Amino acid sequence: MPTYRAPVKDMTFLLHDVLQIDRYSNLPGFAEATPDTVTAILDEAAKFCEGVLQPLNQSGDAEGCTRHDDGSVTTPTGFKAAYDRYVELGFGGLTQDPDYGGQGLPHVLGFAFEEMMISANMAFAMYPGLTAGAIACLSATGSDEQKRAYVPKMVEGTWTGTMNLTEPHCGTDLGMIRTKAEPQDDGSYKISGQKIYISAGEHDLSENIVHLVLAKLPDAPEGTRGISLFVVPKFILDDAGEPGERNAVSCGSIEHKMGIHGNATCVLNYDGAKGWLVGEPHKGLKAMFIMMNAARLGVGLQGIALSEVAYQNAADYARDRIQGRSLSGAKDPDAKADPIIVHPDVRRMLMDARAFNEGARAVALWGGLLVDLAEKAQSEEERQEADDLISLLTPVIKGVFTDRGFECATQAQQVFGGAGYIREYGMEQFVRDARIAMIYEGTNGVQALDLVGRKLAKDNGRAVRAYFKLVEDFCADHKDDAEMAEFTAPLQAALGDLQACTMWLMQNAMKAPDNAGAASTPYMHLMGLVVMGHMWAKMAKVALTRLDEGSGDMAFHENKLITARYFAKHMLPETGGLRAKVEAGADPVMALAADAF
Amino acid sequence: MKVLVPVKRVVDYNVKVRVKADNSGVELANVKMSMNPFDEIAVEEAVRLKEAGTATEVVVVSIGPKQAQETIRTGLAMGGDRGILVEYDAETEPLAVAKLLKAIAAEENPDLVVLGKQAIDDDCSQTGQMLAQLLGWSQGTFASKVTPGDGTVDVTREIDGGLETIQLKMPAVVTADLRLNEPRYASLPNIMKAKKKEIAMKTPADYGVDMTPRLSTERVEEPPERQAGVMVESVSDLVAALKEKGAL
DSSP states (O other): OOOOOOOHHHHHIIIIIISOGGGGTTSTTTTTOOHHHHHHHHHHHHHHIIIIIGGGHHHHHHHOOEEOTTSOEEOOTTHHHHHHHHHHHTGGGTTSOGGGTOOOOOHHHHHHHHHHHHHHHHHHHHHHHHHHHHHHHHHHHSOHHHHHHHHHHHHHTSEEEEEEOOBTTBSSOGGGOOOEEEEOTTSOEEEEEEEEEEETOSOSSSSEEEEEEEEBOTTOOSGGGGBEEEEEESEEEOTTSSEEEEOSEEEEEEOOOSSOTTSOEEEEEEEEEEEEEESSTTBHHHHHHHHHHHHHHHHHHHHHHHHHHHHHHHHHHHHHOBOSOOTTSOSSTTSSSOBGGGSHHHHHHHHHHHHHHHHHHHHHHHHHHHHHHHHHOSSHHHHHHHHHHHHHHHHHHHHHHHHHHHHHHHHHHHHTGGGGGSGGGSHHHHHHHHHHHTTSSSOHHHHHHIIIIIITTHHHHHHHHHHHHHHHHHHHHTTTOGGGHHHHHHHHHHHHHHHHHHHHHHHHTTTOHHHHHHHHHHHHHHHHHHHHHHHHHHHHHHHHHHHHHTOSOHHHHHHHHHHHHHIIIIITTHHHHHHHHHHTOSHHHHOSOGGGO | OEEEEEEOEEEOTTSOOOBOTTSSSBOOTTOOEEEOHHHHHHHHHHHHHHHTTSOSEEEEEEEEOTTHHHHHHHHHHHTOOEEEEEEOOSOOOHHHHHHHHHHHHHHHOOSEEEEESSOTTTOOOOHHHHHHHHHTOEEEEEEEEEEEOSSEEEEEEEETTEEEEEEEESSEEEEEOGGGOOOOOOOHHHHHHHTTSOEEEEOGGGGTOOOOOSOOOOOOOOOOOOOOOOOOSSHHHHHHHHHHTTOO
């Protein structure tokens, strides 16, 4: 059976030593996030994730969700009790607005908690995850009345949320949706249509489910500019604001999925359900993007989280499993064989995952901090810069971290040999669960296009230029630091590749957009390596400083440096190959005739 | 009814303990520290008494370094009302701790002192017993059930061969065993509230207690590594081998 130990130490290292969140104690929520409180929260969160959620991960996968004849859905055994505990412990309010019952703590802390919850039980974590996204969307675009009616219960967790975009004939291209919203005399709307792939669409965990639904008004213009957003509660609120009459939205079936079996992914039928407009007519997609951007960062965390838990189990297995002898002579001559961790190729798989996990976690938590700064920083300029950076990084965090997270999960499975293919060992579940993260919330191909087509060019490239400057400044600040050269030199080279590719895109994609399309995924991965390389260099700097001072946990900092070196030597150089692919342009990709495939 | 809960900051039970390079003790630097698990059970029991309306106040006390404040905060996040930290950096011995707790009990006048049956670092299992003796109070050790009555408390004890239930006159000292309860996870709002609860900072001198150790540690060593065994062919070989080793 797989196990999980939340990486609390790595998280507190990142929060306090690398990101130095105490620098922001003047901002709302940060004053409370002192090191002792952060540790207390992460420790309790770790106990909950390790002790309550993780033990339900394998059983939840085996059992799955059940749709009953009356359309009701039950989650796997134990999920309801665990969810009640989640609500009782108040974790749903971690980063939420104190006016609605939250604790108002920084998002960066919320990201750390989210990662743990996903590692322990991704299918479970999605129920609160979607609720958080729906809260963000309602808070940003809902009326005061809507916020008062729904948000406090969702913060508490007694009600959950969903997002309803996809329909059978349209996913990526939402302009084609058919779900209708007809205005009623009482100011509400009658919603009719079918939505598919709705995560947490129907279940037994909460007293009410608040669906946020994209639909078209009768006078809607064609395409994405004709989409409006509606709030459709499973139970219509009575005069006291409590769940009352059952709304005409029902679960038609549960999708049969490759993974995340513990999460009820539903077909939802809206048969004239009562809904209310959220925000302005025809501006629904923009509103939904608030939820989607938050959700994309959450999905990026899924990549890291599954890689982390898969890595932990693979490392334990590699130390335990004895088979064959080390190439350089027996390491444990008294035993019948050496543990497989003696083999360089097993090490490679473990180091790839470890260097990715720690590097990606650093980027993701920095991303969490940027979300905070975009919202709360004191000057308009700082808020703008943070917003630029997180907008730029969102497709990278989603696309690169889920691609690599999946890859690391399969490598961890590989460490198990044949046992990795056997269900009881739990490794194949990580692979199956990780696979969806590359697909939903916009496939990774769409993320790459978002990066290359939208984010790079936005505001004349202001965001990407600001990012380049950040990395250049870091390298310049440490150019005389001999100990840092082994980290900054490869980083500088990788940044050079990224800048060259950015320039290439500017020169070659305008006149031939297929060049951008063909280059988009390699470019996104190139940027992913640079952002991880940048964070690795920052982590290495902190580790070197601590080791020089002789303060803190020496072994922890030495291991950081060893992993930083692996990243610099073994992973960062991939930028060269990616650059070659970008600069090859669209021709090699597009040359084959469609009917020759 | 007031309940006093002494808690100790110890190496976390998940940590693989290592001996210091100079064999002077156990490595504590940069090691994760937590509340002694038996003390956590004691806090849980006190908080349950409060939730049941039996106890009116739960005071969490620790004797240890400044960081033991975090241990007290954990108890406050579970539901304790306030804390007292007697700051002392060196290793503590049960008798000195019992003397300090006696002095604190004299100030606080609790009806019940509930603490873990032992700490998982030195495994002494002496503090509760010594404290009861010094105070001249009744004691119920290794409790698996605690039921307060009117001026009395019934304590079910885990003893060799079964369970024994005794009735103590209050005030009394109770030491918690593993099966007394399952401690809760602290909720997020309670963790935040605990930040604002008061922790009084004291020193041993405030209570006039001499902390000078009565024991000195000569040397700390890892247990010897287990040697590989020998396979024998038959029972007679086994008997012969045992005879050879002098075991038979």
